[in-house]
Amino acid sequence: MKYVKNIMNNLRSALTTNPAMIIYSVLIAIIAWFIISITVYPTTPKTLSNIPVEVDITGTSAEENGLSVISYETKKVTVTIQGNRSSIGSLSADDLVASAVVENVTSAGEKYLKINVISKKSDxxxxxxxxxxxxxxxxxxxxDTREFELSVEAPNxxxxxxxxxxxxDFKCTPNVIEVSGPSTQLDKIDKAAVIVNNEQELDTAYTFHSSEVVLYDKNESKIDTKNITFNTNDFTIDIPVYMQKKLDLSYDxxxxxxxxxxxxxxxxxxVNTINVASPNTxxxxxxTWNIGSIPLYDIDWDFNKSFE
Incomplete structure (x- = not known):
């Protein structure tokens, strides 16, 4: 019994006084843990976040039916994988690709698609x-692409x-615009207008420039232009200003x-007077404004004649 105690004391003394022995012990423990992990638990789970999601319809039923991807809100996913510890240990989110599985998409509308995740590294x-x-x-x-005539709105x-x-009489150049976007959105458009946001009082004809187009439905409500594009956003608007005067009517x-x-x-x-407007001073x-002439020989007791 005394002999055993001496051995234990000597071992304890060596561990506390010999730094090299401490280092070796730690290294041996790490190596032992690694060997056990590889042999006893060769596979391990791993969770990776913020993996970008792609939606590619090339060669799919959606493309064959003339459909396009309009929008989707899921941009990134989190995935848990399981594999050989030595193979997946160094994987990061940048090494994985997440994509929507586009199958049996033959009509327009919102579709719910599965998400598939694969590795960029083939090995x-x-x-x-x-x-x-x-x-x-x-x-x-x-x-689709459709054409709409443009009106001008200049509320101020x-x-x-x-x-x-x-x-x-407001004139917009060009006066027709091509609108491209999803067919279901284009079906809602009843009219298109160019907006002049300037606030100004005019005493003569004036030319404005604008890049803002507003689309309206049949209820005069504005249509969201998300996913819609225009063939131009450069418009010239000519606004004439008229002199206005009340004139007496006359005839010959x-x-x-x-x-x-x-x-x-x-x-x-x-009618004895008429209101006339003209851009000319x-x-x-x-x-007076002469409405025309009357031959004297046409006048009898019940004479009546209309003039434009």
Missing amino acids: VKFDVTSVSPSTMAVMFDKI IKAVEGLYMDNG LRYAPANFDADSLSLEMN ELEKIN
Whole structure:
């Protein structure tokens, strides 16, 4: 018994006084753990996060049916794999590829697709035990292009007092736009307009430039232009400003003798004045507007004539 105690004391003394012995002991323990891990537990699980998801329809039923990927919200997934400890130990998220499985997609709409994960390294083998999320919603549709005439909206452009503007006379160049996007979105478009956001009072004709296009449905509600593209975003808008004046209406008598008293006919007009607008300031010099002429020989007791 005394002999055993001496051996234990000597071993304890060696471990506490010999640094080399301590280092060797730690190394031996690590090597022993590694050997046991490889031999007893050759496979191990590993979880990797933030793996980008791809949606490729090349050669799939979606492509054969003329469909395109419009949108999807799942951009990254987390995957748990299991494989040989020495093979997958150094794998990172950059070594894996996650992709949607595009199968039997033959019509437009939102489809829920499985997500597949593989390794970029062909010599690394593993089993996928879980993918989170395991499926993703992908919107498919056919891409189409259609033409729409453009109107102009300039809600903050006014004419100065005494002058006049007519929204129907606003001119946009180009006046037609090509709109490309998913067919289901294009089906909702009722009209397209170019917006002038300037705030200004005009006393003469003016030209504006704009790049903003708004699409409306039949209920006058704005349509979301996400996933929609236009063939141009450079527009010139010409806004004319008119002088406005009230003019007396007049007419001429043809084939009347000299010094004939026209008032003796007692002809009456149902409209005596007209409002006229013109971009030309020559309107200032005009006080009457002649509606045409009446041959004297046409006038009888029940004479009546309409003028444009």
